Amino acid sequence: METPYARITEIREAQTTEEANDCLSNGFVLIKAVEKRDIDSLGRQASSIIYVLGKLKGRNPTQLQPQNQSPNGHDTTSPLAETPTLDPSILENRPWRQYENGSGEWTFITSQDGNLLPELEPATEFIQRLLSGEELTLGNYRYRAKDKFLKRYPLGNGQSA
Numbered sequence: 001m002e003t004p005y006a007r008i009t010e011i012r013e014a015q016t017t018e019e020a021n022d023c024l025s026n027g028f029v030l031i032k033a034v035e036k037r038d039i040d041s042l043g044r045q046a047s048s049i050i051y052v053l054g055k056l057k058g059r060n061p062t063q064l065q066p067q068n069q070s071p072n073g074h075d076t077t078s079p080l081a082e083t084p085t086l087d088p089s090i091l092e093n094r095p096w097r098q099y100e101n102g103s104g105e106w107t108f109i110t111s112q113d114g115n116l117l118p119e120l121e122p123a124t125e126f127i128q129r130l131l132s133g134e135e136l137t138l139g140n141y142r143y144r145a146k147d148k149f150l151k152r153y154p155l156g157n158g159q160s161a
Contacts, residue, residue: 008054020051028053029128032115086126088139090119094150104153109145 012028014020024030032052039045096105109120109127120127130136130145137143141152 007056010055012053012055014051014053015048017049017051020053023051023053026055028055029125031124034115086123086138090123091138091141091143091150091152093119096152104151106149106151108148109150110148114148 008031010028011031012023014023020030030051031054034050034052035047036050037045037047094107096107098105109117111117116124116127126136126138126143127145127150130143130150135142135144137155140155142155144151144153
């Protein structure tokens with residue numbers, strides 16, 4: 001099984017959102033955002049965000065628009081297209097909580113400090129794609145993510161969630 005970082009050929013740290021966005025537009029993907037705390041020469045504490053980005057093998061700026069989207073952003077393929085390779089047990093082993101209406105389940109994907117949970121690191125690419133707004137199918141579930149939540153909805157009876 002390929003490790004999540006095996007496809008990364010270059011790592012960069014960006015000190016500003018502008019630098020991070022420039023890297024993203026040049027084929028990099030966001031791996032992690034980290035708060036950096038420093039003490040200046042006067043003894044005052046200052047903090048900033050450092051963005052850690054990685055460039056994937058074969059990724060270039062022309063690949064930034066998903067292949068299943070038309071120029072106007074509409075999905076042009078089936079919802080099951082191009083799901084990343086991932087061992088479903090990584091997600092199955094999460095503590096899932098059922099929605100009251102019974103339509104699906106949810107779990108946390110970040111710790112209290114906002115970092116991706118260590119047990120989900122093998123699913124980093126999958127989760128990043130979900131956080132970018134994609135819906136992906138893995139096993140018997142359709143997955144979505146928003147903020148610190150991973151959501152899943154069972155597939156069945158020809159219905160999509």
